[in-house]
Amino acid sequence: MFLVQRLTHHSLGIALAAATALLAQPAQAQNYPVTPTQRDTANQVAQRGVALAELAQNAPDSYTVKSGDTLWGISGLFLARPWRWPELWGMNLQDIRNPHLIFPGQQLFLHKDGGRATLSARSPVGADGLATVRVSPRVRASSLAESALPTLQPSAIEPFLTEALVVEENTLQNAPRIVATREQRVMLAKGDRAYARGSAEYPLAPVQGAQPPGYRVVRNAVALKDPISGEVLGYEAYYLGKAVLLQGEGTREISDKDGKTTVEVVPASMNVVAAKEEIRVGDRLLPEPPPELASYVPHAPARAIDGRVVSIYGSGITNTNAAQSQVVAINKGTRDGLERGHVLTVLSDGGQLVDSTDPGKAMMKLPDENNGTLMVFRTFERVSYGLILDIQSGVKVGDRLVTPR
Template sequence: MPVRFQGLRRCAVPASTALAVVACALATALPAAAQNYPVTPTQRAVAQATAESGVPESELTPNAPDIYTVKRGDTLWAVSGLYLRKPWRWPELWGMNLAEIRNPHLIYPGQQLYLERSGGRARLRTSPPGYGDAGTVRMEPRTRIDRVGENPLPTLRPSAIEPFLAEPLVIDAPTLGGAPRLVGTQEDRVMLARGDRAYARGPSGQPMAVVPGQSRNWRVFRDAVPLRDPSTGEILGFEAQYLGRAELVRGETVENSLRDGKELQEVVPATVDITATKEEMRVGDRLLPEPPTPTTVYVPRAPTVALNGARVASIYGSAVLDAAQNQVVTINRGTRDGIEPGFVMAILSEGDRIIDKTDPQRARIKLPDERNGLLMVFRSFDRVSYGLILSIRTGVKVGDRLVSPE
């Protein structure tokens, strides 16, 4: 088994501070990269205020466990929901163990969480209540051995959103129209699959070229579908259908040739090899440079901006009318509206329109909109964002309203 040997610096910590021994160990032992997850000033301020007194017991779930051992496969959302009625109130969960877990993104499988209740308030610790109350706990230098690659808990299950971090692409019409395109295949093949070779051209005046130091990887798209605001009908952007990836082998060139006694210049398209396919490709499909893999850390929280007019704009990759739990939807708000990854929104299903049979006039009335579930934004573009449905009662429809979960 691969192991890592790492010395700990000496730390002296008063036990009266709810035993920050674990915090000291984390701060000195964890890789620097793991300690750089973002924590906003607002989240830190809320957590610090909560850490002083804990949270009211009324905010706990009815079955909040007194002791819980973090398991492989857990998520921060699930652990938060285990203790709090409102899982998006993540800073409160962090606040309950602020003295012991300085970085809330670093909760590892195998850690034990202890729920302490006192005076109608609750706090969450990583050591048993009362441990170390006798005085100062001192940690001496020692060797720590653990498995390489043991990662802290993710906010959400990676398998639920990883495919969507690369596949959905919202672009504007000029960008798509100016993207390089597949123009030919070997042996006049109609469809292309992995391992096939094809030829591509860039837009006028921008030939595809191999540039030293730049990635040769491209993504292939087709049929950009307009995303419309369900309220106004306005086009918010175009969602391109992801087909797969291609590698640029040779750049586009111009060759001089002699034909019928005349010297001509002929365009020789770039050569690309298809390296991965989700669906078969064909002449006319567009290519866009493959972006770097995103490393966003999702911190569930209530939106800090007004959601006036926010609605579900489309259901991604689905031929059905209703979206279910763990499906992805687009919403008609993006970065220009202040929408950020991690925002949790409540989904409201529109109330039915019925005839009031108790009214002699048979008036037509609309029942109230009802809260149906929660979604969390995980990717934002200028005017559109993608959200994962976290919980749901009935199917989510295009046009459903989105509001703050508070």
């Protein structure tokens, strides 16, 4: 969809109205939802702004949105708590009708008055009460349907949407398995041929239609245990790559010289189309789920959450510390009310120590300290995966995660 806008020496009101219309157009193309709660909060904030204490310490007076920016990053420029998405949108309510639709080139201005702050796309007024705008007659044509800023850089999450997978205990045991390779190769890589056998639950049936079915290649379902209760919350299947089914498995009858008939198994033919690591005989196959087209709107959970970090994704080592932009599994899921986009505060354990100033040498438990922020991006019933957005020191298994204050 191409939008054409012509700017001349008209009044500021006409220019702003045109800008508002320009921003509103791609909403249907993006189709990102705005919840009633977000809209209500935005309306309230638009009336009164936010307290100056809610601003980031070095919030700029103005900012021009650039290509490569994210909504989370812009929120962090102006707000001390970037997940308070409706507040940022509310401060722009007159100029930005949808919080997901902010575009490169747009300029944002911070206004402070009476202990409150507002943010808008309107420039500060001059001494005569009118904003100074310099424009020249020109025609612009651009496609905006795909140019709205993402919440986060897609590269930070997209790989984990296809990799992170929590299954039940027996799922991998009953899943199809790779049984042989061409020319008896030990390892398989992208482009190699593999042969596989299915099971009663997951048969590798003959291919129907023009599009061959896809499978994830996985190995070693590792138990995810609650660090407090020891309960097994699920099994994390280690992702290796992807394969497509070229020909389903079957059988054939052969006869020996005495006329005795024997039935032989003919395994299914698979083509490896992606490989994160080498694939080998014995690795398992799970049906590829449909792609997720998700938007992430950071927001705090409505209820109190008190969770723990279960594992650092992909590390395989329990004492590894996770850094910014790494993914961790946590012991809360959909049954606990967690949903995609929920933001949690990461707390570091204050630890225990002896009071050396006390003659009785009393034991003390230091307070847990705010260590950073995590956003949930994928949920299962009892486990969720979160991306570490910012952190002061490394996150380790057992660290607490709570609803932001």
